[in-house]
Amino acid sequence: MLGRPPSLAELILFSIQGSEHCSYKSSRSHLKQFTTEGPDVILGAKEDAGVVCVATDSDGHRWCIVMSHESHNHPSQIVPYEGAATGVGGNVRDVMCMGAEVIACTDSFRFGDIRNNKTKWIHDGVVAGIAGYGNPLGIPNIGGDIYYHEGYNENCLVTLVTLGIVREDHIIHSYAPKGADSYDLILIGKPTDNSGFGGASFASLELEEEKKEQNKGAVQEPNAFLERHLLKSSYALFDILKEKGLIDNVGFKDLGAGGVACASVELAETSGYGSEVWMDKIHIGMENLHPSVYLCSETQERFMWVCPPDVTPLVINHYNKVYDLPGVSEGARASVIGKIRNDGQYIVHNGNDEIVNAPAAEVTEGFLYDRPFEARDQHFIEPDIPEPSDYNQALLDILSHENMASRKPIFESYDKQVQGRIYTETGLDDAGVMAPFNSENYPEEIRNVGIALSTDHNPRYGLIDPYWGGVNAVVEAMRNVSSVGATPHALSDCLCFGNPEKPHQMWEFV
Structure with missing residues (x-):
């Protein structure tokens, strides 16, 4: 060379x-399957953040949402506060460097067994890190999702989304x-x-x-x-x-x-x-x-x-x-x-x-690899679940389960109303809703434009079948956005997988 x-x-x-x-x-050749262009896509997966048009003013100027989606997994596993905090910082800078004003962020967590003391330490540090960095910046946190599973005991996932706004000709x-x-x-x-x-x-x-x-x-x-x-x-x-x-x-x-x-x-x-x-x-x-x-x-x-x-x-x-x-x-x-x-x-x-x-x-x-991949030999059977003897208790057990219970202890750590753009704040609906152009700084005809954002997926689907896990991740996030009256307009992903040198793990990604 x-x-x-x-x-x-x-x-x-x-x-x-x-x-x-x-x-x-190892992933570049497979990522080409994604559709990254469309009538309203100003900038697809090419630079530090994607840009999508959501409104046009009376002068014909197109106003855009800038979106960055990244993970900070390994750092958050070993130094939770600093790992999560610096994840926020880098994500915010990616959006700002497109010439955009940063207007919102959200997070998606995958932690280990909640009964594990180490999981609690990582959980508390990550949430504190995101609050400790995002709140001083004056950026509202408008949503997120969380799931606990023992498979994440030694490798948590901390993914972050940041949104900004910019006029197309000011990118x-x-x-x-x-x-x-x-x-x-x-x-x-x-x-x-x-x-x-x-x-x-x-x-x-x-x-x-x-x-x-x-x-x-x-x-x-x-x-x-x-x-x-x-x-x-x-x-x-x-x-x-x-x-x-x-x-x-x-x-x-x-x-x-x-x-x-x-x-x-x-x-x-x-x-x-x-x-x-x-x-x-x-x-x-x-x-x-x-x-x-x-x-x-x-x-x-x-x-x-x-x-x-x-x-x-x-x-x-x-x-x-x-x-x-x-x-x-x-x-x-x-x-x-x-x-x-x-x-x-x-x-x-x-x-x-x-x-x-x-x-x-x-x-x-860099380099480009064509990694071998091989499907896992998996055999599953439907669980045999006996009928509950007490449906009231069964309901309470479901509602109190860590993957179903209220996320209020998390989102109350975040500033949810700063900037005055929030319409539906975290915890009140299936997606965060905000009016990004609702001030006198923007043309009057676009001030009532609203946007909705959701992050979601059930990782247990991926355990059974990675393909259908991916399908359901897309569908679930789109359902959440649709449920608040919004039309799904664009999506982003933050793919976190195992070692691509191992054929079974590469197959999960593919």
């Missing part, structure tokens, strides 16, 4: 970009615009440290009990109050870019898996460019770390702009002076760390050393 022995930084970079988490190397894409040669790459946010280093590779592996302690360093550290400041400052910058007609001249991307490396190469390569990064320009929070850590760590509350050099002073001044990032959080700031190249190469300098020099397309495309 390189025609020479790789450097340590290149080895780490390729291991991250080649992970299941980043490259979808900011997560790639460099046309004619971007020599455009600047600007890193925004928290100073880079070693938190979350190796997180993408960690998220792609089987979770092993004996390695949980050593993997804690792969979990990021959350700072919700810095993220709130970054949201508000970025919203204000969106307005400036719209006013100056610069929305189509910039790109914007969250720093998720792989940190600076992945954002800087993906912003460029998606548009056919390469990029160049200078490590000494990255603002850091810890000294004397290996350069590959600064390059690939998943330090939270960071994102990256790509913009013309004549716009760079505006962006830097906006974050560092107008919104005083350095004064709000120690070490936080906006820094120019690199440039776009037109030769397709991805190059990283550390002082006088060139530690990465590879074709950008080789870094981002």
Whole structure:
């Protein structure tokens, strides 16, 4: 691939970009079965979030819902509060980086046996983490679902949905615009440290009990109050870019898996460019770390702009002076760390050393596997359930079961009414209902438009038959949305499966 022995930084970079988490190397070919285009689909599964039109104003402008759907399973299993909290943060940034205002979030949990003390510890930490991050951001939680089963004892599932709103012509894409040669790459946010280093590779592996302690360093550290400041400052910058007609001249991307490396190469390569990064320009929070850590760590509350050099002073001044990032959080700031190249190469300098020099397309495309899969040999029989001697007690037993009982202790931890857009709050119906455009900031003719969101599925169906488990997940969520009077308009999935190297587990996914 390189025609020479790789450097340590290149080895780490390729291991991250080649992970299941980043490259979808085992699933990509199967995911092509999904329908990702339609009359109202503005942006399908291509960038950091999907975009769907839900309203058109009298001037012909289309107004859209932006949706991101992700999991933070392994981190939540070993460090529940931080794992869940940083899951919220990354999901929110994915939506915001499309130029959208974030208006709602929801969550979907799968925990182990409720009688297990460890399950209770994970449950309490995850719920507290989502509340502890989402509430300070001022984003309402409008729904969710939860299921307990012993199969999740050692591997909980924590999936999150975030919604935003944006006008179609105000969408900011997560790639460099046309004619971007020599455009600047600007890193925004928290100073880079070693938190979350190796997180993408960690998220792609089987979770092993004996390695949980050593993997804690792969979990990021959350700072919700810095993220709130970054949201508000970025919203204000969106307005400036719209006013100056610069929305189509910039790109914007969250720093998720792989940190600076992945954002800087993906912003460029998606548009056919390469990029160049200078490590000494990255603002850091810890000294004397290996350069590959600064390059690939998943330090939270960071994102990256790509913009013309004549716009760079505006962006830097906006974050560092107008919104005083350095004064709000120690070490936080906006820094120019690199440039776009037109030769397709991805190059990283550390002082006088060139530690990465590879074709950008080789870094981002990763590998593609055609994994073998084999159906499980399963035999089931219908259960023999005797008629209850006391139907009243049977009803009480059902209602008190952990998979049927009220979710009030969970959703009362969340802020459900902030922003004033909620029509039907969590717990009152089968889907959350809200009016996303109900203020004077939006055209009068679309202010009464409502949207409904549901997450749901019964994992026991998947135990019996993965195919019908998938069918019922779609149908159940659609029924929930329909039951509040809404028309199912688009769906998202967050597929969390076992090791694809094992044919039976790959079959479950396929």
